[in-house]
Amino acid sequence: MIEIQNLTKHYGPIKAVENISFSVEKGEILGFLGPNGAGKTTTMNMITGYLPSTKGTVKVCGYDIGQDPKEVKKRIGYLPEIPPIYTDMTVNEYLSFVSDLKKVDKSIRKSQISDVMEIVKITHVQKRLVGNLSKGYRQRVGLAQALIGGPEVLVLDEPTVGLDPNQIIEIRKLIKSLGKEHTIIFSSHILQEVSAVCERVVIINKGEIVAIDTPDNLSNNMNKATRFSIKIAGPNNEVSDALKGVEGVLSVEPGTNNYEDVFEYMVDSQKDIDVRRPAFFAMAKLGYPILELKSVGMSLEDIFRKLTTKEQEAEIDINSVPVEEQEVE
Amino acid sequence: MFSIYKKEIRSYFNSPLAYVLFGMYIFIFSFFFLGLLLNPRGSSQFVMGGYLYQVGILLTFILPIITMKAFAEERKNGTEVLLMTSPVSVAGMVLGKYLAALTVFFVMTLLTLIYPIITINTGNLNVMPTVSSYIGHFLMGAVFVAYGIFTSSLTHNQIIAALLGVAGLFGIWFVDFLSGMFRGSLRSFANWISFFYRFRDFVQGILNSKDLVFFLSLIGLFLLLSMIVIEKRRWSQG
Known part of the structure; x- marks a missing residue:
């Protein structure tokens, strides 16, 4: 066509x-x-x-x-x-x-x-x-x-x-x-x-x-890893170290404090290994309760950002790009 | 081309601008005409052509106002995209717009015919020179309109289009006005370039093919330039 x-x-x-x-x-x-x-x-x-x-x-x-x-x-x-x-x-x-x-x-x-x-x-x-x-x-x-x-x-x-x-x-x-x-x-x-x-x-x-x-x-295609968000009540360092020790976990982003001693961690894991069960037992052993666990798919938004900001010197926020469209003018 | 012509005509006669200009034109036209009647100078027989010659100066201000929006407005409003992406050629666009503006000028000129008609009925009028003067007047106006269309294609600002139009046309009149002071080749150049100088032939009742060709080729030139400007901008705009 x-x-x-x-x-x-x-x-x-x-x-x-x-x-x-x-x-x-x-x-x-x-x-x-x-x-x-x-x-x-x-x-x-x-x-x-x-x-x-x-x-x-x-x-x-x-x-x-x-x-x-x-x-x-x-x-x-x-x-x-x-x-x-x-x-x-x-x-x-x-x-x-x-x-x-x-x-x-x-x-x-x-x-x-x-x-x-x-x-x-x-x-x-x-x-x-x-x-x-x-x-x-x-x-x-x-x-x-x-x-x-x-x-x-x-x-x-x-x-x-x-x-x-x-x-x-x-x-x-x-x-x-x-x-x-x-x-x-x-x-x-x-x-x-x-x-x-x-x-x-x-x-x-x-x-x-x-x-x-x-x-x-x-x-x-862009999701080479499976991503989870986990909320755990417990000391930040200790918990993230324990999470890193779980089999299949690729990386753990340091926790962000939600309230009191509750931190939220972003965990990337290998695609073919389900890390949710071992993570649960690891935390249970330490006595830090998991309050929330959910998988986070990479949104089109993330992909778009990844693709369009690749190889750029400066990070650009797509919502506030000052460069205007090549206009008719 | 015809669709654009119809649209332009509708937009001219739907807006108050055309009527305001008509009113102004007729008012000034009548005002001077009255002055002429009250203070006759020279010839005992009234010469319409000489009068039209003076009115020509008025046209250098009025016609650019009529043509200023032709392309400038389309560009400003983004409607040019619609015209350019529809199956209409650039030549069709320019011609349609030119003929529409010319029609407005034609109506304006028709309105002024009331004076020669009154004069024929109540006094003495040299008919043939009046007819030739009107032809000359219309041709000159037709060149002004073509020039106005051209200045409108240059910019997206209507005011600038109108100012360029007035500056160019009034400038030519000024050259004509000053030509008395020039000597030799400078003077003949001033006379050659001046629409107003050529208009004098028409006033005397002479329909000169040389002048006719001059006016018609100027119209062609300005319309062609408009097409080139529009085409060229498509290639270069950023």
Whole structure:
């Protein structure tokens, strides 16, 4: 459906996107994940033909964006990060303009617009000015715009940014249901979102792909060890030494004090050895009761951090990366 | 192209800006016209063309305000992405926007026709020079609109687009104004570049193919430049 090969974009000396290759199957929802400034928007702009690439090809349904831009553009619905809406039009006027722009056949125009409005649930605001709608509704109008013309492929750039939690959940549901009929590429810097919605994830950092896999496989492969969190009442040093002595334990992070003499330890153990039983008996022998014991899987979040902060001089908190996305400006 | 034209026309006539400008234009137009009637100078027969020549200066301020939003606003609001990723060519975009702005100017010009019509009915009007003057007036305005579209494609700030437009057009008028002081080749260059100088032929009732080609090629040039600017930005923006 979509084939991307060696896609590269340089802005002078700045390498925004470097040699990206992946493909998306028909009917698949692909998550495009990366911190701000990783090159997500640039890549999407190249896929949709807004920006020309420095190198590499994008093929959508067999058409090359460089050679048949019109054929490709007909088949893609694009929702950019900022919904491309005209604030001085009503929802209805806006969608008929988009139909006009995308050369939708006149005979089906009306029914298509009302279908699309039904899908994204904006029928009741169709007579209102887009400029007077809330952010969540504008986002839906933007999504409606992408659906006009019945494109086979949808490219959605951070469709949930700036929405409240309820709206985010609704938009995610919407995307999931759209995935039944459309092939979707969908970018985000929020991990739960990608794992909730997508079947496959492309993680990109600094313009390069660092991983492509299903969310489940990603967390499994990264988990070379099984991790437990244990709360034990007893002196810190003595307990952690005893834990290290248990067979199969790889490492013990020093305990953090919970209250009084209770400490919480993070224990990594070999995958094939269950250390919970020996740990219990070891503690029983010393007379320090275990108050809580639970296994902690490595979340996609940890993986993402691991992948995207690898080989960086400074630790970067993904929630506060100051570098902005390579924007349209 | 037609979809963009329709959208632009709707946005022009849905916003108060067009009406405010129409009102202002007609007001100033009428004001000077009245002054002309009350204090006739020189010829006993009223020359509409000479009057349109002066109104041309007014256009250097009004037309850039009409065209300033053409591309600047699309860029600022991010709606340019929608246009660029839909199956419409850049040429179609530029032409659609140009024709829409030109239509607004055309309506403005139509409104001023009331004065020659009154003059024909109540007095003496040299019809042919008036017609040729109006053609010249419209052509000159058409160049201004094309230039305005071009300045709008340069920036995402509407004010800057308008200022660039006014500066360029008023600058040409100023060159024309000063050309009396120049001598020799400098003067002929000033006359060659000046829309206003060429306009004098039209006032005299002469439809000169040289002037026609000059105006039409300027329109073509500015529209082409707009397309190049927009295309080029796609390749270079960061």
